[in-house]
Amino acid sequence: MNVALVDSHCHLDYPQFSDDLSGTLARAKNAGVGMMVSIGVKLTTFDKVRAVAEQSDHIYCTIGVHPHEAGEEGLSSPDALIEKASDPKVIGIGESGLDYFYDNAPRDAQQQSFRAHIAACRETGLPLIVHTRDADDDTMDILEEEYEKGPFTGVIHCFSSSATLAQRALKIGFYISCSGIITFNSAKEIRAAVEDVPLDRLLVETDAPYLAPVPKRGKPNEPSYVAHTAAKLAEIKGVTVEEITRITTDNFFKLFTKADRNNLLALGAE
Template sequence: MSKKKPDIPRFNHPIIETHCHLDYLDEGELDELLARSAELGIERMVTIAVSPDNLEKVLKLSRVDSRIWGTQGIHPHDAEQYNIDVEAQIIEQLDDPRMLAVGEIGLDYYYDHADRKVQREVFERQLQIAVDRQLPVVIHSREADEDTQAILANFERSLARKGVIHSFTSGMALARYCLEQGFMLGFNGIATFNRAENVREVVRATPIEQLVLETDSPYLAPVPYRGKPNSPCYLPFIAQRIAEELEVDTEHLLRHAYRNSLALFFPSEVTV
């Protein structure tokens, strides 16, 4: 007999989902998610572009509901699909006020779906878009710490809005560099995995003023739903575990994570 999963905890403070992929859902699932997330205090969701195929989908999703926002960018897996036309589409669609950042961009040397030289070139081109548009970036970095840091170092002075290293699983050296530069670190369900002590070590070293919450759904569902499709509705589980690691009350963590998310994507709403 299967063990009943615990109910999703509810907190008083609203939550911003800073990284998910809503275009993987069908229309019925999206409606259900929006209703459920409203019950749980998930105030806004940022759905992330990753490929030429979903740039337009993300833009359209951001117009479905006022709680959905988006980004524009090409993931390193699809770097070889990047060209002048794709770049022009990204730049044009960033004119939409519901597109908040350039991303998901970066380097992935774990899967190596694209040539590493091409990945680096495409990463740099999209960082330049962020510089030109004065937008933050959403960065993916896996098994590429040294090159990620080296490329970001070339943009230290020009990347005014910085951004977030999402789903942070890299080493402490890259974490320290990014934190020193003013980036946020994004933590998701991985922080709840039994064997992810390396991630929790970084969580404990991250100032509470520089972390944001995400799910990367439909991937990386947290314990106790690991192995199942993920959802922004599972953010409370992630918040609880991160609060435990930082030895703070979950409501206290949520207040900071919310303010950090505003600073990252909605800076005009940040109050002193």
């Protein structure tokens, strides 16, 4: 049985990986990571994201506009996303959402673009990758309002929000993705919220090159480090690392139905 981990959210097109992508992939394999999803943040850089995904059967990608970019590249229509989503390497829409911490784009532009991404999810059937920071109420209000118009699936990526947001997201069928944040000493409330998330709704990710987990704090994050997050999640949930690996990988393929499980690197095969 293949028990490889999936890094469900990383940014392999970023400069931190450009000089040593082969080394990054080799280290991921050695750490038990069998698949990665490189996330789109701007339409103008999508070609780079897709080019990285093309370098390995074990890498997929997404198409989207990050809320930070909504001022310059925010969308009022889902059409461009729908067009790009037909690519066989594109398995999700986003990341999109709301970021009121940095407020790098006007909030109305963030919200309009967020709704366009949701419309693209409805049209394509692909899951939505949601970024939310200091915007829990507006994020969930929009998700719930849009869900009433027609169902769609998705994940709250890099979960760092309240237990209330987690429970509201679970009610509309969303998944919760845990990053290295759950290993931080300061993340007690986040760990407590994760305790109440059912095992069948959890994913793991790095958000590399950001948010390296303990014991790699202070270093650029990379997909191999998702093993540390998985180990902490297993501890939080009171299961073995092998169980959390199997469960989160199964969950990944339930959500990202366009990803081919046959492309999961055959680590630990029996």
